[in-house]
Amino acid sequence: MQLPLLVLLLLLACPAPALSRHPAPAADIETLDVAASLSRAQAAVSRDALPLHQSLAATDDFHATEGRLSLRLNSRDFLPSEQGRHPSYNSLVLARLRRDSARAAAISARASLAADGITTASLLPASTDPLFSASAADIQGPVVSGVGQGSGEYFSRVGVGRPARQLYMVLDTGSDVTWLQCQPCADCYAQSDPVYDPSLSTSYAAVGCDSPRCRDLDAAACRNATGACLYEVAYGDGSYTVGDFVTETLTLGDSAPVSDVAIGCGHDNEGLFVGAAGLLALGGGPLSFPSQISATAFSYCLVDRDSPSASTLHFGSDSSDAQSAAATVVTAPLVRSPRTNTFYYVALTGISVGGQTLAIPPTAFAMDDAGSGGVIVDSGTAVTRLQTAAYSALRDAFVQGTQSLPRTSGVSLFDTCYDLSGRTSVQVPAVSLRFEGGGELKLPAKNYLIPVDGAGTYCLAFAGTSGAVSIIGNVQQQGVRVSFDTAKNTVGFSANKC
DSSP, X not given: OHHHHHHHHHHHHSOOOOOOOOOOOGGGEEEEEHHHHHHHHHHHTOTTSOOHHHHHHTTTTOOOOTTOEEEEEEEGGGSTTTTTOOSSHHHHHHHHHHHHHHHHHHHHHHHHHHHTTOOGGGSOOSOOOHHHHHHTTTOOSOOOOOOOOOOOSEEEEEEETTTTEEEEEEEETTOOOOEEEBSSOSBOOOBSSXXXXXXXXXXXXXXXXXXXXXXXXXSEEEOTTTOBEEEEEEOTTSOEEEEEEEEEEXXXXXXXXXXXXXXXXXXXXXSSOTBSSEEEEOSSSTTSHHHHTTOSEEEEEOOOTTOOOOXXXXXXXXXXXXXXXXXXXXXXXXXXXXXXXXXOEEOEEEEEETTEEOOOOGGGTOBOTTSOBOEEEOSSOOSEEEEHHHHHHHHHHHHHTTTTSOEEOOBTTBOOEEEOTTOSEXXXXXXXXXXXXXOEEEEOGGGTEEESSSSSEEEEOEEEESSSOXXXXXXXXXXXXXXXXXXXXXXXXXXTOO
């Protein structure tokens, strides 16, 4: 009879265990290194930042693999003409977001127009400026184009002509026509390198109007005197490039020169491409660079946009890379649009926050039979755009999981922001993208909670859109090798494979 009483006394004497709130498993949370990301942000606008040529020299151990074209990629904001232009990191971010809003709206418009069956011939010319009209006077017939995509956000040095002249070129998966500014210039924007002079190249040649390449252009016409092909690419914000459509030799990194590449030699250029000499088109159309070199596979890895470091773009597959990434690569189906072959659509099926799949209807990510909707993977759009219902579900779940973090007012297109000043790191709910076939890409915290000033304001780097198409942007792709295989119809995502 005394034993139960003794047990009771012992229980009363021992302190009760504290109640546990069952913290989320480690797989459901991510740690954001606030101190490191703020340091990068402040360095990005520092006048003492490492010059780009020194950054490139620091990676001189880069070499092309035999049988594969390769080149380095850098963030647009480290072009020589861009460095030192912004007095603060907030100014730099707002400039990025202005460009990003124009690009995302233009991509959405072009995809929607294609789904509605509207061709470029149905659209008005991009500009009615007198200078534009004068420079295009040699073009017979209407010069029109569809809504374009604006400039991209990553660039590389590309050799043009023979002998090769190294030029900064924007790389863009949302464009099909490669072009650069050329002498003589009727109107050229400021660029970091001297404007290309085709008279100094022995491999420069005009494309004839009767050439299949000329017919593949969305907007083309003929010179009366020579029968040479003229091109125009116009953009939704009023930017454009007009000039001769030609063939040239391009040299990428240490790779062998590639001859007879059809490009635009622009004599009248205006718009968002300040700094770079032109654009290397990586879209899926017949005139894009991958299509012209018959590359059915290519991949890129995008460095942090606040870093002067370089990553790489590869054309073709490499067995050693494939083997090393086999265990970590997330593979998803590449979806084909029945209306346009420019964009790379991926079969996204869902999103999870904190390990919980969000209640988003499948129609939010699906492409219908007419080609409307779907999800585009784009190198030039920065912030991922989701249909309004999908974005609201993601934002609400993220806010629910970050109640311990102090909120602050929104910034530009971001409506969910936090004051993390004085903190070295924080834990936030993990965000993952889920694809058809079961693949799941878990994003590091720095790919969705980003600084918008140098004082510690961070915002959720997703945005809603009223358009039908969603876009996976480059902020979410940072540090991930993204591969496109048009022969196998797959898109691959390999984390930490830069």
